[in-house]
Amino acid sequence: xxxxxYKDAVFYELHVKAFSDSSGxxxxxxxxxxxxxxxxxxxxxxxxxxxxMYPSPFRDDxxxxxxxxxxxxxxxxxxxxxxxLRAAHARGMRVITELVVNHTSDRHPWFQESRSSPxxxxxxxxxxxxxxxxxxxxRVIFCDTERSNWAWDPDSKAHxxxxxFSHQPDLNYDNPAVREEMWQVMRFWLxxxxxxxxxxxxxxLIEREGTGCENLxxxxxxxxxxxxxLDESYPGRMLLAEANMWPEDVRPYFGEGDEFHMAFxxxxxxxxxxAIRLEDRKPLVEIIERTPAIPASxxxxxxxxxxxxxxxxxxxxxxxxxxxxxxxxxxxxxINLGIRRRLxxxxxxxxxRIELMNGLLMSLPGSPILYYGDEIGMGDNVYLGDRxxxxxxxxxxxxxxxxxxxADPERLYSPLISNPVYGYQAVNVESQRRNDSSLFNxxxxxxxxxxxxxxxxxxxxxxxxxANHRVLAYVRALGSEKVLVVNNLAGTSxxxxxxxxxxxxxxxxxxxxxxLFPRIGEAPYVLTLGPYDFFWFKLRWL
Amino acid sequence: MPSIVxxxxxxxxxxxxxxxxxxxVPTLNNADTVGTVVKAVHRAFxxxxxxxxxxxxxxxxxxxxxxxxxxxxxxxxxSETVITxxxxxxxxxxxxxxxGVPGKGGALRILFTAAELVQARAVALLxxxxxxxxxxxxxxxxxxxxxxxxxxVAPLFDRHGLEAxxxxxxxxxxxxxxxxxxxxxxxxxxxxxxxxxxxxxLGQEVWDAPLAQFGIDIWLTASVLAGGxxxxxxxxxxxxxxxxxxxxxLPEVLRQVVGSLMQCLDLHAxxxxxxxxxxxxxxxGGEPEAGPQAEPPxxxxxxxxxxxxxxxxxxxxxxxxxxxxxxxxxxxxxxxxDGLPRYPDELWASTIVDFAGAHHHGVMxxxxxxxxxxxxxxxxxxxxxxxxxGSPAPAIQERVEAIGQAFEAAKPRLAEAWKSERGGEAWPx
Numbered sequence: 001x002x003x004x005x006y007k008d009a010v011f012y013e014l015h016v017k018a019f020s021d022s023s024g025x026x027x028x029x030x031x032x033x034x035x036x037x038x039x040x041x042x043x044x045x046x047x048x049x050x051x052x053m054y055p056s057p058f059r060d061d062x063x064x065x066x067x068x069x070x071x072x073x074x075x076x077x078x079x080x081x082x083x084x085l086r087a088a089h090a091r092g093m094r095v096i097t098e099l100v101v102n103h104t105s106d107r108h109p110w111f112q113e114s115r116s117s118p119x120x121x122x123x124x125x126x127x128x129x130x131x132x133x134x135x136x137x138x139r140v141i142f143c144d145t146e147r148s149n150w151a152w153d154p155d156s157k158a159h160x161x162x163x164x165f166s167h168q169p170d171l172n173y174d175n176p177a178v179r180e181e182m183w184q185v186m187r188f189w190l191x192x193x194x195x196x197x198x199x200x201x202x203x204x205l206i207e208r209e210g211t212g213c214e215n216l217x218x219x220x221x222x223x224x225x226x227x228x229x230l231d232e233s234y235p236g237r238m239l240l241a242e243a244n245m246w247p248e249d250v251r252p253y254f255g256e257g258d259e260f261h262m263a264f265x266x267x268x269x270x271x272x273x274x275a276i277r278l279e280d281r282k283p284l285v286e287i288i289e290r291t292p293a294i295p296a297s298x299x300x301x302x303x304x305x306x307x308x309x310x311x312x313x314x315x316x317x318x319x320x321x322x323x324x325x326x327x328x329x330x331x332x333x334x335i336n337l338g339i340r341r342r343l344x345x346x347x348x349x350x351x352x353r354i355e356l357m358n359g360l361l362m363s364l365p366g367s368p369i370l371y372y373g374d375e376i377g378m379g380d381n382v383y384l385g386d387r388x389x390x391x392x393x394x395x396x397x398x399x400x401x402x403x404x405x406x407a408d409p410e411r412l413y414s415p416l417i418s419n420p421v422y423g424y425q426a427v428n429v430e431s432q433r434r435n436d437s438s439l440f441n442x443x444x445x446x447x448x449x450x451x452x453x454x455x456x457x458x459x460x461x462x463x464x465x466x467a468n469h470r471v472l473a474y475v476r477a478l479g480s481e482k483v484l485v486v487n488n489l490a491g492t493s494x495x496x497x498x499x500x501x502x503x504x505x506x507x508x509x510x511x512x513x514x515x516l517f518p519r520i521g522e523a524p525y526v527l528t529l530g531p532y533d534f535f536w537f538k539l540r541w542l
Numbered sequence: 543m544p545s546i547v548x549x550x551x552x553x554x555x556x557x558x559x560x561x562x563x564x565x566x567v568p569t570l571n572n573a574d575t576v577g578t579v580v581k582a583v584h585r586a587f588x589x590x591x592x593x594x595x596x597x598x599x600x601x602x603x604x605x606x607x608x609x610x611x612x613x614x615x616x617x618x619x620x621s622e623t624v625i626t627x628x629x630x631x632x633x634x635x636x637x638x639x640x641x642g643v644p645g646k647g648g649a650l651r652i653l654f655t656a657a658e659l660v661q662a663r664a665v666a667l668l669x670x671x672x673x674x675x676x677x678x679x680x681x682x683x684x685x686x687x688x689x690x691x692x693x694x695v696a697p698l699f700d701r702h703g704l705e706a707x708x709x710x711x712x713x714x715x716x717x718x719x720x721x722x723x724x725x726x727x728x729x730x731x732x733x734x735x736x737x738x739x740x741x742x743x744l745g746q747e748v749w750d751a752p753l754a755q756f757g758i759d760i761w762l763t764a765s766v767l768a769g770g771x772x773x774x775x776x777x778x779x780x781x782x783x784x785x786x787x788x789x790x791x792l793p794e795v796l797r798q799v800v801g802s803l804m805q806c807l808d809l810h811a812x813x814x815x816x817x818x819x820x821x822x823x824x825x826x827g828g829e830p831e832a833g834p835q836a837e838p839p840x841x842x843x844x845x846x847x848x849x850x851x852x853x854x855x856x857x858x859x860x861x862x863x864x865x866x867x868x869x870x871x872x873x874x875x876x877x878x879x880d881g882l883p884r885y886p887d888e889l890w891a892s893t894i895v896d897f898a899g900a901h902h903h904g905v906m907x908x909x910x911x912x913x914x915x916x917x918x919x920x921x922x923x924x925x926x927x928x929x930x931x932g933s934p935a936p937a938i939q940e941r942v943e944a945i946g947q948a949f950e951a952a953k954p955r956l957a958e959a960w961k962s963e964r965g966g967e968a969w970p971x
Contacts, residue, residue: 274630278630278631279559279595280630280631280632281632282629282630282631282632283630318592318630322593466557467554467556467557468556468557468559469557469558469559469631469632469634470559490559492559492560494559495556497553
């Protein structure tokens with residue numbers, strides 16, 4: 001077994017509730033998901049990332065966990081989960097699950113016990129204070145809804161600390177018992193066969209006075225503790241960090257290869273959108289060149305869209321203003337510091353831009369993470385509140401409830417997307433499977449091409465900087481294997497002269513169609529690209 | 543047919559692609575001042591025009607003092623690196639030599655051609671010798687164009703009423719009277735215009751003529767006023783300029799500036815002949831950034847008056863061929879009077895209108911005609927300076943305004959001169 005499998009994997013993020021409903025109750029479940037695994041296998045997915053599936057009051061879409069050792073009854077039973085897991089493994093797919101370690105739901109028995117009395121044995125499992133003066137100046141993350149990181153608990157007449165919603169009290173990781181218990185939670189799922197965890201909100205585990213209570217050394221101690229235990233007992237499993245930070249601030253979460261195996265690269269994502277709107281490679285080149293090296297066993301996780309808003313925390317004020325103006329002129333599309341839209345509507349349904357963005361995702365350093373439905377260009381509904389507009393039922397067909405559920409439409413956990421452009425009658429898996437030129441089939445092809453070489457997943461990157469700034473060109477290299485990637489970020493045709501003297505003698509072979517291009521020589525290599533075109537050339541010295 | 547754009551420039555422009563704003567800075571041995579201008583443009587791009595796709599184009603006529611190198615490096619000092627890194631887009635700057643028709647017209651032609659190639663929405667031109675340029679200048683010159691409010695934007699400088707007498711005493715009032723629009727700076731080296739206007743200009747048959755070499759500024763503004771383009775003004779503050787290593791003589795300046803203006807009157811006669819009165823141009827934008835204030839010029843009227851007396855006496859036969867008898871007599875009378883000349887606005891306006899008519903009809907070689915204007919111009923400057931010595935600046939500005947009104951009053955005389963059948967004949971002695 002290759003313990004570094006996550007470096008080559010194509011990930012796919014999904015909600016159980018949104019994927020497929022087998023029971024006809026209007027909510028997706030594990031049996032439904034199992035029945036749809038063929039679709040994911042056909043797409044070329046290597047690893048599924050299952051969003052929170054635990055019992056929860058669902059005040060934050062499952063990120064408010066009320067029981068860590070079970071499955072929400074709406075999604076089925078633990079046995080259903082195990083069957084799904086076995087079926088995924090049988091198809092060569094791995095599964096990682098969401099693990100919210102920073103906080104629990106306020107309905108979790110741990111918190112109920114903790115708040116019941118200052119003398120409770122679990123009192124010290126959460127962060128309590130008689131005043132709300134501690135940790136002053138720490139930023140409020142959900143600034144649209146929360147005014148403070150402290151909330152008053154009238155039962156125990158004390159304040160409790162929460163970095164997210166007030167119904168999500170933070171666990172106290174200064175308490176060794178909490179660490180041990182959370183490891184036991186991880187063991188529970190690892191023993192069932194889970195291949196790893198996407199660990200939510202990792203920078204916030206520890207609080208210290210006089211700091212921003214983020215990225216503290218003690219937090220890293222907690223994470224190293226988990227990783228050490230994982231490596232000791234479960235080799236080949238992985239941890240993926242969610243730390244919405246600048247790359248240099250995320251870098252410590254890899255440690256020396258002894259913390260997380262993977263971490264999301266958040267700042268790249270908005271800059272991909274900026275680059276194609278500005279028609280300028282500057283934002284992307286800058287952020288990638290600013291990204292520090294990571295240990296050889298580690299990997300960045302890249303994504304275009306996910307279940308949250310298109311976060312604009314890791315951009316400058318000017319960049320945020322620009323993104324809002326270009327991608328979310330309608331105020332209702334904005335939430336927190338981001339934009340609650342899916343990929344296709346953000347790109348105005350422009351197939352060329354969708355392909356280019358996926359081309360970037362698949363060819364920049366890191367493992368690509370697809371969001372369910374984006375492989376067919378699903379739309380969204382910004383009027384559903386919070387971020388529910390990007391969490392609507394998967395569109396399997398043009399039939400009843402988009403093939404998602406046999407329930408009465410009124411009973412669905414969320415309305416379907418039904419507008420003429422992105423509605424399920426127009427955008428669905430069934431029709432796209434039948435159409436060779438559909439986005440779904442194109443996605444299959446690009447994933448296949450990406451996986452035809454390890455250059456993309458494990459190779460280094462060197463930017464070429466041609467005079468034409470609308471063209472983003474780079475060479476990915478792994479040993480003697482080299483791939484030249486040339487992207488036209490503009491909506492107009494572009495000519496570019498590339499200085500490829502360092503690659504002289506190579507024959508470029510276009511990787512999608514196998515076409516041969518003229519041998520590279522000492523002279524500038526001229527390419528012309530149509531609007532939003534991109535080339536991947538395997539370079540062969542033959 | 544040789545191309546206006548060199549292959550080198552074309553390659554640069556291809557790399558840049560479409561832009562929203564193109565700022566041109568022609569240079570020739572401006573090493574002492576060009577850095578200030580380029581930095582101002584660069585700061586304008588990153589702070590005032592950060593959403594726009596921008597390009598600075600330096601066209602160098604063959605500097606031997608390192609000017610192009612300064613242009614290329616001016617924005618890369620450490621203090622600006624941070625600013626550069628905060629820009630959304632790549633900041634483009636091109637510095638290329640050009641070897642076309644010498645003079646500003648050649649540079650402007652390349653600038654307009656580049657504007658068409660990169661499909662610039664707005665173009666601005668700046669003068670590499672101006673030391674008071676601020677980052678607000680490029681932005682103010684192009685913003686009305688980007689907003690679709692103007693095809694041409696002229697600067698409005700804070701000038702003392704005794705400053706730039708050729709402008710205030712002759713060019714400005716004559717253009718106001720002829721074209722019926724009150725443009726404060728018709729010969730400015732700075733302007734903003736739309737890409738469409740630049741393309742329009744490129745299509746005119748002026749670029750290979752002497753007018754392009756010596757009077758492109760005035761031709762440009764006259765074309766705007768004659769062609770009915772939407773024009774406006776923006777306040778830029780003070781305009782301070784480095785002293786050039788050498789200045790052309792006054793007769794040469796008059797030949798170039800006044801001669802160009804009179805050629806333009808010929809070119810645009812069908813447009814202006816029927817216009818009556820004048821209208822101000824719309825003003826765009828707010829107040830300018832506080833800049834260094836221009837000092838009132840020190841003018842000694844005595845030597846100017848003496849030059850007037852000598853010139854009017856020596857050139858009397860020539861002047862009598864240009865001016866109608868009554869005007870010639872009044873001028874002669876002024877020249878023969880004791881003390882500083884007293885050259886009234888109305889007589890000055892009549893004088894210039896008559897010179898324009900004579901220039902139009904070609905009563906003599908036009909260079910000689912313009913040379914004969916020199917002493918009269920000096921007499922008028924001496925008169926105006928003496929009359930306003932010690933006056934407060936607002937009072938002088940009112941007097942400057944009165945000149946325009948006097949020229950407007952003389953408009954029928956100007957139109958009559960054009961319509962008359964005088965042909966190439968001089969006035970009878």
